[in-house]
Amino acid sequence: MTSTLDTLPKIGAPATRALHGAGYTTLRQLADVPRSDLATLHGMGPRALAILQTALEEHQLSLG
Numbered sequence: 038m039t040s041t042l043d044t045l046p047k048i049g050a051p052a053t054r055a056l057h058g059a060g061y062t063t064l065r066q067l068a069d070v071p072r073s074d075l076a077t078l079h080g081m082g083p084r085a086l087a088i089l090q091t092a093l094e095e096h097q098l099s100l101g
Contacts, residue, residue, distance in 0.1 A: 055079055
């Protein structure tokens with residue numbers, strides 16, 4: 038699965054809503070955001086965080 042930096046990967050509706058609610062609408066915006074910060078968002082679970090990390094790694098980026 039190849040991700041683009043201009044969209045969010047498929048992570049489930051609750052996690053997507055959590056990111057949108059926090060102002061994140063693209064994968065690019067999540068580069069270097071602390072994983073612990075994202076984990077506090079309601080609806081964001083370990084599986085969604087892992088998907089986001091994997092998608093960022095495809096672009097040589099990472100969560101903080």
